[in-house]
Amino acid sequence: MAQYSRISGSVGLITLKNPPVNALSAAVRQGIVDTVEKALCDPQVKSVVICGQDGVFCGGADVKEFEKSMSGPPLIPMIHSIECATKPMVAAIEGSALGGGLELALGCHYRIAHSKARLGLPEVTLGLLPAAGGSQRLPRLIGVPAALDLITTGRHVTAAEALQLGIVDQVTDHKTVDAAVKFALSVAGKPLDARRISTYPCPVVTDLDALFEDVMQKVRQSARGAIAPIACVQAVRAAATLPYTRGMEREKELMATLFTSGQARALQYNFFAQRAVGKWRMPSGARWDTSTPRPVHKVAVIGLGTMGRGIAVALAQAGLPVVTVEAQEKQLMEAKRVMSDMLKRGAKRRGVAPPLDKISYSSNIQDLADVDLVIEAVFEDMDLKKKVFLQLSAVCKPGTLLCTNTSGLDVDQLASQTRNPELVVGMHFFAPAHVMKLLEVVYGPRSSPQAVATAMQLGKKMGKISVAVGNCRGFVGNRMLKLYTEQASFLLEEGATPDLVDRAIEEFGFPMGVFRMSDLSGLDIGWRVRKEMKLAVPGQSARIREGRRYSPLGDLLCEQGRFGQKTGRGWYRYNKPGDRVAHSDPWLHHFLEEYRAQHGLVARRIDQQEILERCLYPMINEGFRILQDGIAAGPEDIDVIYVFGYGWPRHCGGPMFYASMVGLEKVLERLEHYYQAHPDVPYLQPCSLLRRLVAIGSPPVQKWREVIKNLHSQL
Ligand SMILES: CCCCCCCCCCCCC[C@H](O)CC(=O)SCCNC(=O)CCNC(=O)[C@H](O)C(C)(C)COP(=O)(O)OP(=O)(O)OC[C@H]1O[C@@H](n2cnc3c(N)ncnc32)[C@H](O)[C@@H]1OP(=O)(O)O
């Protein structure tokens, strides 16, 4: 709703009231229509200020309403009537003015923003475009190139940048409403014709065609199959080439296509999923809102390899003092140099001083006596990690949280080495740890809710999207990934090439195909783990191990020293070690032919659909098993992990949402088909939760938690 009052004698004040972000629900739109009319009819009122309650102007249209049939006054005429008003309308922007919120402000004649406010048109991130006139007004106000940047990326700008771009008229450090009221008093009675943005001509651009061709090419490349960014370019082009009313028609036409698209549903699901994972709960019933985190003032990182360096940098960037410990002197010196460079580069990008003094370097574990939390990032070796946890338990002060960055080892085995197993959790970061947004917080059977709450809060402080998951080999992400990479190897055995598989995966929307990714992270990492598990045995090429199908292809490459990019050879060929450009490798193709001949395998033609089904459906099936086992609390957790940790295209929602879009019956039928064809691959057998969901009519993904809860309560 919206509240009306009159202040300073002649200023009408309209306050949007819809906590927490004053989204433009039907009730708020009705409130605005009613209060604007009141203000315009009030003869005492000479100018009007629109603000939002509780320090937030407006977070845009109410996304939850998009699922329902529309009711209440529509946004476009509402904003138009504000622009047409004969009394000056001033937007007082605090907190956020996003999407429809900024469009509302652009309908006003003036905009005053607090210096801490953020503004933007992020509709593209929800699979939409700014369709309440934003795509037509913003280019008219700030020019086509700047509007294209904001609308196609959805990025938020600070008040200072908004002032520089010309989006706002004034920035204040004081009370925004007071500044806006003062401003409104000063413009009362002034002519408004020159303040109505829809009447502006779009600033002229030399060689418009070249500009749009260039932008469209860039957007197509970065969109990875997403349709909204392309529609955004088309809408801005309409603003640049058509009169306002025709531009608005085009905006509406483009929006109609996006609004009902599967991509918009996926992106909006993902928006709420990101928020849902913050409201974690453990099978014990412990939850985010009843568990209090411990204070963390000082942190330690042990092991300064690839991961330890990124984690320490991310901690320092979050403002925390970090003590680092590295066993090898040479590695310590190298890490110090590399981490200082990382901090300097990051600081330059953010325009701040590099927090070099936040990190101290040591080779002595005794230096960790006074830290509140330790993140262990030594080699992926259970015996070594156990030794480190034993030492940490003796050295650290009582109450210190001991966390491991293991990629998938048993967190509970590590906890058992310590005096306080309840203070042990996994904090599984993704490489590069100072860049990647995802953090899996892994609780073992003995981890306390307080330990989980502390790790989740630290993740938030580091700017991560943290997901709490249970303890099992590989946790959620790597447990599912294993099947994906294994299926990709099976496809090579059956006749595919790395290029063919990668092309299918990249066309689906992943930034990198499975073999390119494997070359980037290093084939030796998985090889080391498989050797430790006695699965990989040098010199052996048997294709059945431990009673099930096994592809030794990756092991055979490693035996030849082909570790990927770092050695200049892997699934692809690189011009030199460390080079990033993958070239198709005739040697590899020949090697595959020889391998198939040796094992009596006949290569067959494999199409894109089979590649996608074979790589993605087993992962989805494992996702259902993870839900059934209670390792993830809901499909949202799995989807957020895959989108933010593994590059699953966001416009496909995540693996579990994608399954619901494809249709659970189809996923089940294809898994049954592949299991029949490959009975030596047990994980292709459809999971009982998937069968159950199909049996009850494939409810939407938002309802799965209920089904899982019932399933668990019956066990
Ligand atoms: C046949 C078909 C015809 C088709 C024609 C249809 C035409 C329809 C005409 C529509 C006109 C288009 C209008 C407009 O262009 C579209 C939009 O405005 S889309 C919305 C754009 N806005 C955003 O993307 C902003 C989203 N929000 C945020 O970024 C952040 O929430 C924030 C505002 C920066 C605040 O951040 P925080 O303080 O961290 O808070 P949270 O993020 O945790 O949020 C708190 C709480 O609020 C919920 N929420 C936030 N924004 C919205 C929203 N816009 N709608 C609904 N709910 C919102 C959020 O989910 C949290 O709640 P919780 O999930 O925790 O319960």
Ligand SMILES: NC(=O)c1ccc[n+]([C@@H]2O[C@H](COP(=O)([O-])OP(=O)(O)OC[C@H]3O[C@@H](n4cnc5c(N)ncnc54)[C@H](O)[C@@H]3O)[C@@H](O)[C@H]2O)c1
């Ligand atoms: N590399 C990745 O992509 C990735 C991603 C997520 C998680 N992980 C996990 O993170 C951990 C570290 O991986 P990494 O890739 O950074 O390894 P790495 O080999 O790059 O670095 C490990 C570092 O630990 C040091 N070290 C070993 N024993 C030590 C000890 N007792 N005390 C102090 N330092 C010691 C080593 O000298 C080395 O510098 C592993 O458990 C790994 O599975 C790795």
